[in-house]
Amino acid sequence: MLYVIICFLWASIWLYLLLGGADFGAGILELFTSQNNRAKTRDTMYQAIGPVWEANHMWLIIAIVILFVGFPAIYTTMSINMHIPLTVLLLGIIARGTAFAFRHYDAVVDDWQVVYNRIFTWSSLITPLFLGIIAGSTVSGTIDTQATNFLDAYVFSWLSWFSVTVGLFTVAICAFLAAIYLIGETDTEDEKRRFIQKARTANIAAVVFGAMVFIAAQVENVPLVEWIFGNAVGITAIAAASISLFLLWYWLQKGKTQILRVLAGFQVTMILITTTYKHFPNIVILKGGGYLSLMEHHGHQKTLQALGMALLLGSVFILPALFYLIYSFQKKGGAAHQGQPH
Amino acid sequence: MNDFLAARSQMALSLGFHIVFSCIGMVMPFFMAVAHYYYLKTGKDVYKNVTKAWSKGVAIFFATGAVSGTVLSFELGLLWPTFMKHAGPIFGMPFSLEGTAFFIEAIALGFFLYGWNRFNRWFHWFTGVVVGVSGLVSGILVVAANAWMNSPAGFDYLNGEYLNIDPIKAMFNDAWFSQALHMCIAAFAATGFAVAGVHALMIVRGSHVAFHTKAFRIAAVFAAAAAILQPLSGDLSAKDVAHRQPAKLAAMEAHFHTEKGAPLIIGGIPDEKNKKVDYAVKIPGLLSFMVAEDFNAEVKGLDAIPEENHPPVAVTHYAFQVMVGLGMIMLLISVLYFIGLWKKKQWLESKWLLKLFVIATPLGFIAVEAGWTVTEVGRQPWIINGIMRTADAVTPMPGINYSFYLFSAVYISLAVIVTFMLYRQIKMVGKLYDTPSSTFLINH
């Protein structure tokens, strides 16, 4: 049962990265779209993610619930030492979710829209930045559970070059996912070209930030190179990701939507695999080499049993409905565009 | 403000904020389903317009409820890590099932809000009902988790260790049923009165009467039915509390001294130092009767409980009085409304009844907040009743007061914006929904 739960945990992080990531990315793209084209981008984006955005963010809640029920020691350690970035993350989530709803459901369309848009786009950037920072710091060995002074315990636990570059990398990945996804959701050639261009830019940004992650890891002694290149799975995955990068640029030229989506999803999946494989099951690495392991720091047997059953039962209900939802509201899903949202 | 107080205040603020949105998220889908049903049956546009107008409002509430709930699931750890470390694996069962319920709710909501004219009409209607049912289920589950804090079960506590954990038993603890029942009814009463009140105000003002009358009727029937059931369920809760948390009951009633034939104390100012209540109305024997169905039964007072385990008496007592008082007022209005519905049709046309509903707009939500204050403050100083003290559960991180100020600012701004949006929504009814031919679709 422990393995079932770990699979669910990994899958919810993965899906959150893909679906939630694309969702954040749409806001990031809007931020980097010239004033003239914003309204159009916004509209495309709303058509594409409106119906699914709330479901996309459920994956985060599932991951959190799995952590606090199944792996309380891990959840508590992170809650204590990452208090500050988690708080920023929460504020980002609040700002983004509410601004999204406000701007689409405000009965009167007036200058308030500018405020909602600004909040929405900036929080779309800040939230994944901090998600990345938190993810980076769980493995960078900066969490010091013994620290007694404030800075060491609560600030330098997450503020490092490595974490910040991971954060930037996450932001670029989100933008990239969104651009690729939105290519297929536009209805004008012009708009489509713009998303293709954005996908290229975001991809370059991801590669640049990715390189910076490696440099920061070198500087701060995070054994990232060893995690990725020190084992067959890591090498294979990173090689597959690189090859698919070339394919991706090729298909970007052609603007083939479905292939692009698969490739982008594949790349991000490979990146998540490489970065989680080597130090599995130790998902939190502490200062001084200690770690919190999924295999050791879990709840009691009966709890795991119940949690696993709840997750399995849940997925029987959720997955079909979710697929049907995503399918129904895809652009190409038949009659989908006859009706207006709301 | 010290960190401990700040953490408690932040928790209370976040929960108090979330509960408003979750009540609406649980109940409004049912109102919409009824309006939607009438539309599908009668084909009258006014019902469709009511459904659409509500669903636009609900979308805003949903988003706010969802983000404030997400915040809570982190806050439990951010503020009470020691509690979560031990309690997480025990009372986590409802939360893990709740994940499924939320998910289904979010999916169904996507179908419902965006599904006009896209799907089979009855499938579309059904997705709306699913939103409501899964919302209700998640409410019940989360309350079962809270009930466990009041009535811990499903583990053995030996020498500071939590052994023999059984998450299923923990979920079905002694308090879950009475609390969940009371909460669900409260959600219907509170949301019903709030919605009915707003529409009643518009009718009184004479604006778009046809539209608002239909909307008012649906909300008022739900509200009135719930408000009549509420005291019955409250009585059940009170008996339950007397059993499992005598200290809470004593604080609710400001009942300082253990005695036979204990009086019911209504109102008054508890004087904790001298252990008496000034200026209260006392009905002899009634408390004994309510708790044990015997006017002479002995009811434990605070003196039977060690001083260090006393909850704050005044706050608990006042909050309880507020809840029960408001419950009685809502009961009265509801009875009048049903009499109007069945016997005195002319009452329904008259302004005074509508005005009563206008006055009652916020009462349900005030009662909900008061009720939660009773439950949570009355449990103090325990975070897990009799097992773990709240003070031992708080995070070691200093500076929580800044976090509290920050969240207060955020929640206050959100409350202001949501109110403002609702106001605009209502103002736009005429433009968007009241024309008989307004089958055009409202785009944003």
Ligand code: HDD
């Ligand atoms: C519309 C709201 C509303 C109304 C009119 C009432 N209540 Fe209530 N009450 C709640 C809303 C609420 C609540 C917010 O939903 C609580 C908090 C926790 C819970 O389970 O329900 C609650 C808790 C609560 C508790 C504490 C339960 C516990 O700690 O486990 C008791 C004893 C009562 N109620 C009793 C009553 C009585 C005797 C009422 C008579 C009129 C009454 N309530 C009306």
Ligand code: HEM
């Ligand atoms: C499953 C549901 C709930 C859980 C798990 C929960 C948990 C907690 C926790 C951990 C605390 C801090 C410790 C304490 O001071 O007791 C707390 C306090 C508090 N909660 Fe709840 N709570 C729940 C429901 C609610 C709801 C819905 C409200 C409603 C408004 C609420 C109101 C409060 C208040 C007022 C306090 C502060 C008590 C004080 O002054 O010390 N709770 N709750």
Ligand code: HEM
């Ligand atoms: C008694 C108290 C509570 C009740 C009755 C309640 C009920 C609900 C309901 C009905 C919803 C969905 C409706 C909406 O989105 O507006 C919701 C959302 C949510 N609640 Fe609560 N809740 C309570 C307390 C809590 C607590 C203590 C937590 C966290 C530990 C929590 C976590 C959540 C989350 C994560 C969501 C968002 C789900 C989504 O995205 O749809 N709730 N709550």
